[in-house]
Amino acid sequence: xxxxxxxxxxxxxxxxxxxxxxxxxxxxxxxxxxxxxxxxxxxxxxxxxxxxxxxxxxxxxxxxxxxxxxxxxxxxxxxxxxxxxxxxxxxxxxxxxxxxxxxxxxxxxxxxxxxxxxxxxxxxxxxxxxxxxxxxxxxxxxxxxxxxxxxxxxxxxxxxxxxxxxxxxxxxxxxxxxxxxxxxxxxxxxxxxxxxxxxxxxxxxxxxxxxxxxxxxxxxxxxxxxxxxx
Amino acid sequence: xxxxxxxxxxxxxxxxxxxxxxxxxxxxxxxxxxxxxxxxxxxxxxxxxxxxxxxxxxxxxxxxxxxxxxxxxxxxxxxxxxxxxxxxxxxxxxxxxxxxxxxxxxxxxxxxxxxxxxxxxxxxxxxxxxxxxxxxxxxxxxxxxxxxxxxxxxxxxxxxxxxxxxxxxxxxxxxxxxxxxxxxxxxxxxxxxxxxxxxxxxxxxxxxxxxxxxxxxxxxxxxxxxxxxxxxxxxxxxxxxxxxxxxxxxxxxxxxxxxxxxxxxxx
Amino acid sequence: xxxxxxxxxxxxxxxxxxxxxxxxxxxxxxxxxxxxxxxxxxxxxxxxxxxxxxxxxxxxxxxxxxxxxxxxxxxxxxxxxxxxxxxxxxxxxxxxxxxxxxxxxxxxxxxxxxxxxxxxxxxxxxxxxxxxxxxxxxxxxxxxxxxxxxxxxxxxxxxxxxxxxxxxxxxxxxxxxxxxxxxxxxxxxxxxxxxxxxxxxxxxxxxxxxxxxxxxxxxxxxxxxxxxxxxxxxxxxxxxxxxxxxxxxxxxx
Numbered sequence: 001x002x003x004x005x006x007x008x009x010x011x012x013x014x015x016x017x018x019x020x021x022x023x024x025x026x027x028x029x030x031x032x033x034x035x036x037x038x039x040x041x042x043x044x045x046x047x048x049x050x051x052x053x054x055x056x057x058x059x060x061x062x063x064x065x066x067x068x069x070x071x072x073x074x075x076x077x078x079x080x081x082x083x084x085x086x087x088x089x090x091x092x093x094x095x096x097x098x099x100x101x102x103x104x105x106x107x108x109x110x111x112x113x114x115x116x117x118x119x120x121x122x123x124x125x126x127x128x129x130x131x132x133x134x135x136x137x138x139x140x141x142x143x144x145x146x147x148x149x150x151x152x153x154x155x156x157x158x159x160x161x162x163x164x165x166x167x168x169x170x171x172x173x174x175x176x177x178x179x180x181x182x183x184x185x186x187x188x189x190x191x192x193x194x195x196x197x198x199x200x201x202x203x204x205x206x207x208x209x210x211x212x213x214x215x216x217x218x219x220x221x222x223x224x225x226x227x228x229x230x
Numbered sequence: 231x232x233x234x235x236x237x238x239x240x241x242x243x244x245x246x247x248x249x250x251x252x253x254x255x256x257x258x259x260x261x262x263x264x265x266x267x268x269x270x271x272x273x274x275x276x277x278x279x280x281x282x283x284x285x286x287x288x289x290x291x292x293x294x295x296x297x298x299x300x301x302x303x304x305x306x307x308x309x310x311x312x313x314x315x316x317x318x319x320x321x322x323x324x325x326x327x328x329x330x331x332x333x334x335x336x337x338x339x340x341x342x343x344x345x346x347x348x349x350x351x352x353x354x355x356x357x358x359x360x361x362x363x364x365x366x367x368x369x370x371x372x373x374x375x376x377x378x379x380x381x382x383x384x385x386x387x388x389x390x391x392x393x394x395x396x397x398x399x400x401x402x403x404x405x406x407x408x409x410x411x412x413x414x415x416x417x418x419x420x421x422x423x424x425x426x427x428x429x430x431x432x433x434x435x436x437x438x439x440x441x442x443x444x445x446x447x448x449x450x451x452x453x454x455x456x457x458x459x460x461x462x463x464x465x466x467x468x469x470x471x472x473x474x475x476x477x478x479x480x481x482x483x484x485x486x487x488x489x490x491x492x493x494x495x496x497x
Numbered sequence: 498x499x500x501x502x503x504x505x506x507x508x509x510x511x512x513x514x515x516x517x518x519x520x521x522x523x524x525x526x527x528x529x530x531x532x533x534x535x536x537x538x539x540x541x542x543x544x545x546x547x548x549x550x551x552x553x554x555x556x557x558x559x560x561x562x563x564x565x566x567x568x569x570x571x572x573x574x575x576x577x578x579x580x581x582x583x584x585x586x587x588x589x590x591x592x593x594x595x596x597x598x599x600x601x602x603x604x605x606x607x608x609x610x611x612x613x614x615x616x617x618x619x620x621x622x623x624x625x626x627x628x629x630x631x632x633x634x635x636x637x638x639x640x641x642x643x644x645x646x647x648x649x650x651x652x653x654x655x656x657x658x659x660x661x662x663x664x665x666x667x668x669x670x671x672x673x674x675x676x677x678x679x680x681x682x683x684x685x686x687x688x689x690x691x692x693x694x695x696x697x698x699x700x701x702x703x704x705x706x707x708x709x710x711x712x713x714x715x716x717x718x719x720x721x722x723x724x725x726x727x728x729x730x731x732x733x734x735x736x737x738x739x740x741x742x743x744x745x746x747x748x749x750x
Contacts, residue, residue: 014730015608015645016653016690031610031652040610040650042734057734058537058648060555074235084235088555088617114238127566127615146243186239191250194243273545274627275580285533289626291580314588317574318551318622320534324559325574327589368579368588370624372549373532 013039013054020052029054061087061152061182063130067121068139070147070180071132073113078105083117086149086182089130093119097133116142116186118178145176145188148198150205152183157213158204165204165214172221173197192228196221234322236443244444248432255438260481262436265489267384267496269392277393277415281385284438287319287373290385292365292393292415296400299355299362307354307362311340313369313382320374338463339369339383339423342452346421346460348390353416356407363395376439379450379463380489383423388493391417420493421460422486425450426478428468433478435485449475451482455490498701502678507664513675515544519668522658522718527639527729529646535622537647539729541639544672545629547581550639552647554619569614573602575636577625597633598623604637604657604686604696610650619649630676634659637686637696642726646733652688654726655695656719659684660711662703667710669718683711689719 013019019030020037029041030052039045043054063069063085071083071091079102083091093111095102100110111117118139123131134140150158158179159166170177173196175189187197200221204213247254257263263284272278277292299308313336317323328336343349354363367389369382393415401409427437427445437445446468452461459479464470470478507513517523523544532538535551542548558564563572575597579586590598601623609619621643623636637657645654661671663679671682681701687694699708 012731012734014654014727015651016688029650033652038652040652041648042645042730056648058646059650060536060648072235072237088557088614090557114235114241116237116239128617142239144242145239147237147239191247191252195247195252195254195256272547272580272627274582274629278580287532289578291578293580293585295585312579312588316576316622316624317620318532318535318538318549318553318624321553321556325590366579366585368585370578370626372624373534375533 011045012042013045014042015040019045019054020047024050024052027051027053029056056153058151059153061085063087063089063091063121063124063128064181065121065124067181069119069121069132069182070142070178070184070186071117071119071182073111073115073117076107076111076113078107081107081111083119083132085119085130085132086152086184087130089128091119091121091130091132093117093132093134097122097131097135099135111141116147118142118180118186142186145186146194146198147184147186148201150183150185150201152181154205155179155181155183158185158201160214165217168214168218168221169197169200172225173200196224196228199224234443236440240440241444244440245430248429253434254440259432259434260485262485262488263438265384265492267388267493269388269496275389276396277389279385279388279392281381281388283377283381283384283436285373285375286377286381287371288378288381288385289370289372290382290389291368291370292389293368294366294395295364296356296361296404296409297364299359304359305355306351307349308364309340309344309349309351309367310365311343311367311369311386312336313339313371313378315371315374315378319371323374334463334465335378335382336369338379338450338461339386340367341461341463342383342421342423343367343386343390346452346454347419348387348417348421350416350418354395356404356409361404361407374439376437376442377425379425380423380436383452384489384493387420387422388496390415391420391493391497419454420490421452421454422489422493423450423452423461424482424485424489426481427466428470428474433474433481435481449478451479453483453486455487457483498676498679498682500677502674504674504678505664506675506678507666507668511666513663513668513672515672519666520714520717522670522721523672525722525725527642527725529642529729529733535643535647537643537645537649539639539642539646541635541642543631543635543638544670545627546625546632546635547627548632548635548639549624549626550636550643551622551624552619552640552643552649554647554649555614555617556620558616558618563618564616567615568611569609569617569619571602571606571609571611571619571621573598573605573621573623573640575601575623575625575633577628577632581625581628597636600696600698601633601637601640604655605640605644607693607695608651608653608655608688609644610652613650619644630671630673631659631684633657634684634686638722638726642729645730653690654688654723656687656689656722656726657684657696658687658715658718658722660714662701662707662711667707667714669714681707681711683708683715685712685715687716687719689723692716
């Protein structure tokens with residue numbers, strides 16, 4: 001399944017660039033001043049109805065309610081753990097938010113520092129206090145495989161429209177791959193498969209100048225997977 | 231310097247890969263990442279070099295001044311080495327007074343150069359017991375992606391090898407002494423440091439960041455062009471067996487020669 | 498400022514020591530995204546100045562007691578490398594560096610949308626690798642590019658530029674000798690689009706007219722420098738933009 005090559009004017013905008021006026025309103029990555037709209041971040045200008053948005057090219061993951069994220073336990077106390085979710089805001093995970101019955105002081109028996117966990121963002125307030133939970137379908141401690149990090153903004157690219165890109169990756173590497181909304185990716189398979197998946201994902205994250213990236217990734221995977229006998 | 235938590239999964243992945251004979255970036259156990267050396271890039275310094283080993287990026291600058299020798303060594307110049315892990319180089323580096331890691335790095339790099347007789351310190355004497363050249367080697371870590379020891383030592387050595395002693399600039403201040411004209415830094419030897427880590431009993435050269443974070447033990451060895459050992463430093467809280475150390479020392483000599491060639495080509 | 502010399506800082510043809518006219522800037526080169534670990538970075542050469550700026554953030558504020566509950570803090574550390582100046586500088590912050598760090602942080606706080614990141618810190622590091630007068634303006638100019646490179650939401654990019662007085666002539670962008678032997682120096686931080694001045698210092702001796710003339714000279718030069726900053730960012734991101742735009746078209750269908 002290849003992309004349609006659409007003839008579009010790529011509009012890269014920078015902070016302070018004028019991107020709209022009159023009836024337009026500022027959306028994501030934009031702000032209004034004296035009746036005009038300006039970009040607030042480096043990104044691609046996008047107009048949707050009467051909103052002017054800037055889709056950012058860079059920036060840290062900002063947690064959103066409902067996101068599934070891959071976290072790393074960094075601290076623990078008697079009745080909670082602290083999780084690094086690759087965001088400016090570390091997320092506390094309370095014993096009430098895990099599927100086990102944890103006695104006071106027994107937190108270390110279930111999750112310890114360095115463990116990798118699949119969680120959901122259960123709440124976030126205006127002061128950006130994040131609440132995470134493991135109490136939902138599929139959420140659990142992850143073991144085996146490897147993890148890597150990409151920019152959170154590239155996550156849709158790694159998944160692809162209707163899962164096209166991620167299915168391509170899974171097919172050729174014979175790995176299980178889970179992409180957290182926070183830019184952390186878990187890959188499980190044999191060492192060769194994992195290494196191939198990581199290289200392909202790095203290619204997606206870094207190879208900015210390629211047009212027709214899905215095709216290029218497919219070519220790369222076909223060639224490499226033959227060499228390692230997949 | 232605060233420590234970053236390494237996930238169990240990444241640690242296991244590195245171990246599993248090594249069990250299959252692979253490093254996570256595809257290198258061989260005895261392979262260095264790409265090395266780039268640029269010299270004479272800071273005009274305000276008397277010598278300078280910027281070294282990249284992979285993405286690790288280190289800048290060394292040499293500043294010279296004139297002053298009194300140390301009382302117990304009246305017939306040699308003075309050399310001081312200082313390395314700074316500046317906060318821009320990694321999210322875990324903090325501002326503030328030198329922490330034990332930067333102090334260790336400074337002292338080990340200094341030892342390699344000093345014991346390796348990189349500079350003929352006797353040629354830095356203006357008048358014995360009275361006036362000598364004082365040299366400051368300042369190393370700035372700009373981007374940290376593993377193996378600071380080798381990058382810092384190589385940057386310092388490259389800066390020395392391309393430095394000029396600014397005698398003419400000081401002549402006016404010391405009219406009673408014959409400072410003479412500017413002359414090239416009297417480099418005598420090219421000691422090179424090579425660092426190895428042990429992960430699950432496998433010895434790897436030039437650890438990348440992730441490898442360094444899961445390594446059990448580390449050994450840096452500085453050797454000269456005759457294969458003589460000039461300085462060593464073991465780091466991290468694991469241990470080495472005697473045969474492992476022998477193996478590392480032999481490899482360090484080989485790698486030292488390779489890196490010395492790269493250095494000389496860049497001058 | 499104000500050291501004595503016999504050197505003619507402005508010659509009979511009205512040219513300066515390095516051949517510049519009074520309203521000419523030294524050559525400036527900017528590159529964005531030069532470091533791997535930092536979230537954003539920029540390398541800048543301005544005359545003989547060589548400055549590296551890096552940004553981490555938003556990230557957890559350290560020390561925690563500096564955290565603000567409703568917005569991010571912008572912490573700047575301006576530092577001169579020991580080998581950046583003629584006489585080696587002892588490592589570590591001196592009083593001058595602390596002052597420059599403070600005023601730079603105040604300038605940048607004006608444009609960074611700190612309300613989007615409560616309780617966090619945006620850390621800016623400015624490292625002068627080679628100094629030749631005007632390092633605080635070079636630092637601010639580089640830091641602005643590094644912030645944009647890090648994807649930090651900001652209202653606009655800030656330009657740092659200075660003007661002063663030398664041999665009774667108002668000149669733009671003092672060089673080293675002009676800084677040492679001149680009569681006044683006025684460093685500024687400006688947002689060219691709005692004309693807002695977010696950094697301003699002065700030392701020396703000027704009449705009000707001389708001061709205003711110096712400031713106008715800087716304001717006049719700011720557009721050009723702003724263009725260079727944006728150019729550096731465009732060059733770095735043009736390639737990434739091609740792919741992203743395509744992906745967005747796909748996702749929208």
